[in-house]
Amino acid sequence: MHGETRMSAYPDDPSIASSLLAKMADGSLTRTVMTNKRAVATVQLENEHVRVTEWRFAPGDATGHHRHAHDYVVVPVVDGELELIESGSRSRSRLQRGKPYFRNAGVEHDVINAGGANMIFVEIELKDTAERR
Numbered sequence: 001m002h003g004e005t006r007m008s009a010y011p012d013d014p015s016i017a018s019s020l021l022a023k024m025a026d027g028s029l030t031r032t033v034m035t036n037k038r039a040v041a042t043v044q045l046e047n048e049h050v051r052v053t054e055w056r057f058a059p060g061d062a063t064g065h066h067r068h069a070h071d072y073v074v075v076p077v078v079d080g081e082l083e084l085i086e087s088g089s090r091s092r093s094r095l096q097r098g099k100p101y102f103r104n105a106g107v108e109h110d111v112i113n114a115g116g117a118n119m120i121f122v123e124i125e126l127k128d129t130a131e132r133r
């Protein structure tokens with residue numbers, strides 16, 4: 001990783017932007033990658049039937065590998081693009097604001113914001129469901 005500079009997911013932070021510019025000027029910045037931080041999950045509502053979680057991702061942020069114990073619906077709050085790492089293979093999915101999708105319990109994956117802007121979606125887990133084997 002020599003010569004690589006990790007860039008904050010918050011490019012509007014002036015101190016980080018100016019330190020990056022300084023590194024570009026003196027040639028020490030050879031490659032810029034987005035930081036793979038964890039997405040921020042906020043449980044907004046939970047009862048015996050549902051758990052509703054807001055997920056916020058800066059560019060490059062990931063959920064971390066997880067398995068879905070319940071059927072769930074995702075409602076994108078903004079347009080964006082996700083990279084999905086599932087069973088060792090990578091795919092991309094374009095999300096459209098307000099356009100939901102449904103998946104069954106048993107999905108196991110890591111989810112990364114592959115777009116250049118913040119990604120936000122709301123996940124609704126249906127706790128009365130379980131993986132059918």
Ligand code: NI
Nearest residue numbers: 066068109111
């Ligand atoms: Ni997931």
